Amino acid sequence: MSALVPLSESPPAPAPALVAAAGERAAYRFLEFFTAQIRNPNTRRAYVRAVGAFCAWLDGRGLPSITAVSSIHVAAYVEELGRRxxxxxxxxHLAAIRMLFDWLATGGVLPFNPATAVRGPRHVIKRGKTPVLAPDEARAILDAIDVGMPIGLRDRALIGLMVYTFARIGAATAMRMEDVYVQNRRLWVRLHEKGGKAVDLPCHHNLESYLHAYLDGTGLSGDGDGPLFRTVGRGTGRLTRTPLPAANAYAMVRRRAEAAGIATKIGNHTFRATGITAYLKNGGTLERAATIANHASIRTTQLYDRRSDEVNLDEIERILI
Incomplete structure (x- = not known):
């Protein structure tokens, strides 16, 4: 099967042989699904992997064309996938397959979507798995950062942004200089969240202080069209004009947590969950938290609410042996 490549690479890879066998219309519709239908780059990468794995599985079973796929094939693949x-x-993976077949069916390549009848595994989430820090632990990480260097100012501002705005790391690292602005004598930030939605929020006074220190201390205030959070040049200690990748941010927060003596294995999402939990503990509402976090459903926000953890621990400590 021909490998699928990200949209940013040129020229795009041809459709898999399994799809090309169904004709030019099928091949065009297949590539159109990934290039025109899916706008989020993270979703596109995930769906490319999922569909690529499914096509390879079909190839291995000798199917001559994508038009020969039935619900039985999809069900067998899902069952096998569930064992691994x-x-x-x-x-x-099933969602990616369903969407692709729906796109092919509506385009006249297939008579119907064979994945519609296939049920996925039952999976109910009542509590999120993202590690959450206590307020004093989050404060310890922020206070332990040496802000005598540009990298320290950057890291404190980035962590502060995630804590005080519940920002996803993708939205944070995608920010430009113009996404930090003054309104009504207060610093505001604009986050470009999932679905292309722009979320404008006033800064908490701590975050305002961190951002001012970062922009003034690094001389970025005059660079109006560059990325907000940037990589640091090797051997120079100076910020470049390259946006900070999310993977680098993950390594950074792990390093900062370790330096502050935090044993919990945290990630970038930890600060989002920590901020939401702290907000709710201090009288905030789930509805408002969902709005700030740009959650489509309050049920998603509830996964970040760890107030019950303290209750559970108190009950466990009643076992006096």
Missing amino acids: HTAPTVKQ
């Missing part, structure tokens, strides 16, 4: 992967992974 978790339920969320299987559901994501």
